Amino acid sequence: MPDHKADRLYADPLAQVSQFAFDQAVVEVFPDMIKRSVPGYATIINMIGDLAERYVQPASQCYDLGCSLGAATLAMRRRIRVPQVRIVAVDNSPAMIERCQQHLATKRLASNPEPEMEVDVELRCADIQSLTLENASMAVLNFTLQFVPLSQRLSVLEQIYKGLNPGGVLILSEKVVFDDEPHNELMIELHHNFKRANGYSDLEIAQKRSALEQVLLPESLATHRSRLRHAGFSSVDVWFQCFNFASLIAIK
Numbered sequence: 001m002p003d004h005k006a007d008r009l010y011a012d013p014l015a016q017v018s019q020f021a022f023d024q025a026v027v028e029v030f031p032d033m034i035k036r037s038v039p040g041y042a043t044i045i046n047m048i049g050d051l052a053e054r055y056v057q058p059a060s061q062c063y064d065l066g067c068s069l070g071a072a073t074l075a076m077r078r079r080i081r082v083p084q085v086r087i088v089a090v091d092n093s094p095a096m097i098e099r100c101q102q103h104l105a106t107k108r109l110a111s112n113p114e115p116e117m118e119v120d121v122e123l124r125c126a127d128i129q130s131l132t133l134e135n136a137s138m139a140v141l142n143f144t145l146q147f148v149p150l151s152q153r154l155s156v157l158e159q160i161y162k163g164l165n166p167g168g169v170l171i172l173s174e175k176v177v178f179d180d181e182p183h184n185e186l187m188i189e190l191h192h193n194f195k196r197a198n199g200y201s202d203l204e205i206a207q208k209r210s211a212l213e214q215v216l217l218p219e220s221l222a223t224h225r226s227r228l229r230h231a232g233f234s235s236v237d238v239w240f241q242c243f244n245f246a247s248l249i250a251i252k
């Protein structure tokens with residue numbers, strides 16, 4: 001039996017659509033919601049595992065920032081092949097952290113057969129805006145920075161840069177906007193088609209859009225690139241994009 005429900009949060013007409021929040025109701029449907037809403041989500045999660053195998057250094061830390069139910073943490077844990085690694089998974093939603101804890105416990109696998117490759121996971125209920133990273137070889141912001149106030153985004157990236165070891169990697173996935181208005185509209189339409197194909201009605205799409213309006217603030221790829229460079233990252237580029245969803249790799 002699946003450990004989550006189908007997302008019907010916006011299926012019925014709501015007298016008033018309140019601001020989206022990562023509360024218990026969202027936690028219950030989260031895996032279904034993100035899979036049916038974010039094009040390429042499964043590919044990105046898989047690739048985070050791939051990149052962990054390539055970039056994670058022995059005796060270092062990995063940070064999953066805005067971990068939700070720990071999908072990226074699990075992908076990293078599965079693929080890390082070097083000793084003495086700890087993953088710090090952070091989210092500021094207590095409901096998410098509680099469910100993530102259960103998730104990680106049930107998925108506790110026999111995946112890393114070599115005992116010295118055992119990866120520790122520490123879960124923290126905290127705001128990534130006031131987090132200090134240390135001895136990091138990999139950090140993941142998988143669709144999290146878009147929820148941080150615009151004025152705080154540079155300082156979050158600077159903290160990450162500071163905590164990464166030389167050669168360390170940041171994966172930044174975001175919903176994005178395009179300066180060219182017709183292209184922007186086309187990407188939004190194609191995304192809505194993707195949601196329709198995944199069973200969301202026009203009403204669900206419209207109500208969710210309005211719930212997210214003040215909460216999820218997307219920016220252009222040019223803005224992300226230039227902010228990452230400003231924070232100090234030397235190599236910055238997109239490795240994945242589907243419509244208005246993209247993921248960048250930034251290396252210190």
Ligand code: GEK
Pocket residue numbers: 022034065066067068069070071072090091092093096126127128129141142143144147148
């Ligand atoms: C995944 N990365 O499955 N501090 C900590 N957590 C935060 C903050 C903050 N300031 N703001 C938002 N969050 C996940 C998916 S979801 C993306 C990430 C989405 C948390 C928030 O509570 C939520 O769990 C997560 O960031 C964003 O790979 O739902 O579109």
